[in-house]
Amino acid sequence: MKTNTGQFAFLQGSSYEIGQQQAGEFQNNPFAKSLFFTEKLISNNTYFEMKAQIEQYCPGLNKELEGFAEGFGYAPEQLNFYQNAWLIPGGCSLGAILPGKMADGKTYVLRNYDLSPNISDMRLCTTNVEGKYTHTGFSVSTFGRSEGLNDKGLCVAFASCGMPIGNYPGMRPPVVPGLQFMVIVRTLLENCKNVEEAIYTVNNMPIGTNMNLLIADASGDAALIGTYDGVREIKRAELDYLIATNHGLFPTIQEKEPGKLEHSQLRYDILEKKCKENGKRSIDEIQELLLTEFPKGLAVHNYKEGFGTVHSILFNLTDLQLEFSFGSPLQNQVNKIGVGDNFAKTQIPVEFCNKSYGTEFWKIIKS
Incomplete structure (x- = not known):
């Protein structure tokens, strides 16, 4: 440990x-x-x-x-x-569950962020810049954001699509010039109040990263934006949910993607099965996805190989609240904070108990 x-x-x-x-x-x-x-x-x-x-x-x-x-x-x-x-990667599981699917009629976004603790900020921020929307979310490289919820009820969450893009060993150099995800996410949180404004903003900025970007707002609207080597696709929520992990979810992107990690597909299937079932979901059922270990749930403990849960969040867009854990919620305390609020503790000890899932964990399958 x-x-x-x-x-x-x-x-x-x-x-x-x-x-x-x-x-x-x-x-x-x-x-x-x-x-x-x-x-x-x-x-x-x-x-x-x-x-x-x-x-x-x-x-x-x-x-x-x-x-x-x-x-x-x-x-x-x-x-x-x-x-x-201008062009810190990670594996992510994302899901927006909209009011029509929830027993309480509220909008939720769940997010599990998998990475090595050695390269994660492990830092939650409430940011209130004069003249901008206040937001609460985790930082990337201190000044960027990997996800967050602002005081207008807009939630933005990032997942890399395919091999992460960047200027570090093990990453793929960008094919097109543009902004990294951490600036894009922060831009949307500080300047947009709903999905429509966020889509417009993304459509008018240069993007160098390959990503699945999930956007949802308190009104129950949601969209998924996929980018890959200059291709940009947008999908609006047609059902009462919208999900993403770390592989291409649009035909044009799948054609460019040489393959995908099987565990990305497995995590996607876990989310889809829970959301696709008939009937409305309770909040306990949504939390269970984050509180169950892979391959039955989304929490991953493969820290020695750089793919373990470094933070987990359930956003309540309707009530402007976050339930979050540093590290896996199976190994650490789950906390609650309101958007824009201060948190009682500035430092929290986080435990990381490693588990190996074998070589099959890194199996690549056809896109």
Whole structure:
């Protein structure tokens, strides 16, 4: 068993002030400078292009990055984030269960995020930037977001589609230039109040990542956006649910995808079986998906091979609440927080008990 630490951050103020606040949060970390900054500057042309794209599609983030860098005595162009944001992967299981399927008539989104704890932020944030919608969700590379729910009832959750795209070993270089998922998710949470606005925003931004992006709102609307090597597809919810894992779910993307991990299909099938059954679902049935271990449920404990549950969330869009755990909810406490709220603890111990699922876990099947 390995023990890690989950963190909570309450970020409030102007973009620059939030950047400075986060610099203070990491000041005592002896690895912070090597983690966040580089001594080797990228070219001015590349930096200004990245900065311009972020300013256009996620306004305010540059000021946050500036405040953070200056808090450490560095120039903003030395931040590694600028290289990562323009083009940290993971396996994910996502599902939007809409009011027509729920016994209580509410809208829910469930999300299980599988990754190595060594490269996960393990950090939940409530972020209230002046002039933007407040949201609560987990951070990626500190300044990005992997998912979240905002105070207007819009929920956005990311899952990689196929081999993750990025500038790190083991990832595939981007085929087309564009923003990484972590900037896209944050942009939507801070600037959109419903699914329609989110779709419009995504359709008008450059996307370099391959992803399944699930979007839902408190009115019961939902959509799935799939991107893969420049292809972009959108599916609106035709049933009372919409689900996704880590493989292509559109014919045009499936044609490009060389294969998919069998466990991605198995997790998809688990979600579909529960949602497809006749009758309405209770909240207990939805929670059970997150509280049952793979291959019968969605919780995965394959931490040594970089594919274990680092956080689990059930979003209640109607009531603007999150039930979440750092790490697997089978091994750690499930907590509750309202969107925009502060959390009582800034640090929570997290246990990771590894389990090997054998070589078959990584079996690749035809898309």
